[in-house]
Amino acid sequence: MAIELYWGSGSPFAWRVMLTLEVKGLAYESKLLESSKGEYKTPAYLRLNPRGKVPTLKDGDFVLYESLAIMSYLDRKYPDPPLFGKTAEETGLIWRALAECESYVVSANDKVVRPIFFGKGLDKIEEIRQAAQTLRQEFNTIDERFADSHWLVGDKISAADIGTFPLVQLILRAASKEAAQPFNLGMLPLAQTFPNVARWVQRIEALPNYQRTYPPHWRQ
Numbered sequence: 001m002a003i004e005l006y007w008g009s010g011s012p013f014a015w016r017v018m019l020t021l022e023v024k025g026l027a028y029e030s031k032l033l034e035s036s037k038g039e040y041k042t043p044a045y046l047r048l049n050p051r052g053k054v055p056t057l058k059d060g061d062f063v064l065y066e067s068l069a070i071m072s073y074l075d076r077k078y079p080d081p082p083l084f085g086k087t088a089e090e091t092g093l094i095w096r097a098l099a100e101c102e103s104y105v106v107s108a109n110d111k112v113v114r115p116i117f118f119g120k121g122l123d124k125i126e127e128i129r130q131a132a133q134t135l136r137q138e139f140n141t142i143d144e145r146f147a148d149s150h151w152l153v154g155d156k157i158s159a160a161d162i163g164t165f166p167l168v169q170l171i172l173r174a175a176s177k178e179a180a181q182p183f184n185l186g187m188l189p190l191a192q193t194f195p196n197v198a199r200w201v202q203r204i205e206a207l208p209n210y211q212r213t214y215p216p217h218w219r220q
């Protein structure tokens with residue numbers, strides 16, 4: 001039975017799972033949901049994911065939500081190529097990068113990106129500036145990790161890269177919007193502010209099938 005992925009365009013969490021599926025070369029049926037049409041909250045979808053969020057993966061009879069859990073499931077079930085490390089040390093460092101992303105980037109991202117994209121809370125200028133400062137610190141940490149490697153952990157792409165990348169793309173997209181101008185986010189031009197991150201973004205964008213994962217509404 002085919003793998004089914006329920007996702008939303010532009011969701012960084014869904015993007016993580018799509019990239020995982022593509023990097024592993026797994027076929028899947030795309031179930032694109034539109035939040036604006038209430039499709040995250042239909043009774044049928046809530047039976048799969050009671051939180052009414054994307055992504056959700058269905059593999060045969062097994063249903064799983066939470067992007068990191070899905071990535072880890074896919075890696076265990078379809079181990080080629082391994083994305084959670086080949087040694088205990090790599091696995092530890094990959095989970096550290098993912099935990100750092102969840103603990104620091106995701107919450108700061110919410111405070112910066114939501115107001116810029118949706119126009120709500122743009123008056124909370126100080127909160128946005130502080131969150132932007134956190135994001136710059138995190139980008140700096142990531143940038144330094146590329147000092148002697150092309151990838152966040154080890155010498156190949158791993159779950160650390162796949163888990164972090166969609167958040168970075170989302171933040172860069174927000175930074176490029178006109179509504180971001182008053183906040184001086186200090187992210188762009190990326191090649192000047194965080195040159196190693198810029199090269200890593202290009203490396204991921206060059207992956208085969210990357211374009212299939214790119215949020216469709218970002219092309220419009």
Ligand SMILES: N[C@@H](CCC(=O)N[C@@H](CS)C(=O)NCC(=O)O)C(=O)O
Pocket residue numbers: 008010011012013014035040052053054055065066067068
């Ligand atoms: N921790 C979850 C986060 C999922 C999440 O927040 N998804 C957002 C889209 S980016 C969503 O579906 N939001 C809809 C809502 O909260 O109603 C994961 O990693 O899968």
